[in-house]
Amino acid sequence: MLNERDEMQRLIKLGFSAEDFLSSELGKFVAEKAESERVSAIEELVSCNPFDSESVSRLQSRVAIADAAMQWLADAIILGQEAQERMRQLDQPD
Numbered sequence: 062m063l064n065e066r067d068e069m070q071r072l073i074k075l076g077f078s079a080e081d082f083l084s085s086e087l088g089k090f091v092a093e094k095a096e097s098e099r100v101s102a103i104e105e106l107v108s109c110n111p112f113d114s115e116s117v118s119r120l121q122s123r124v125a126i127a128d129a130a131m132q133w134l135a136d137a138i139i140l141g142q143e144a145q146e147r148m149r150q151l152d153q154p155d
Contacts, residue, residue, distance in 0.1 A: 076141010
């Protein structure tokens with residue numbers, strides 16, 4: 062049980078760190094830039110030549126990268142929340 066508890070504590074700290082980061086000035090800047098990049102790429106995608114596969118691919122990649130960056134932070138928060146719930150379960154008597 063000690064190893065599982067250690068892992069849960071690590072994940073809880075990771076989740077809080079991600080939340081703290083997103084609340085910080087740098088985190089807000091990164092989130093705003095990711096969203097701005099995503100919107101910009103989608104706007105360009107809508108108006109680009111659909112037969113220009115290189116441009117379409119480049120713009121899709123820009124959207125995917127922006128989405129992935131924010132998803133990784135969301136994943137860290139979710140893992141932390143799940144670990145908190147698991148710790149509550151471990152602390153309850155059978």
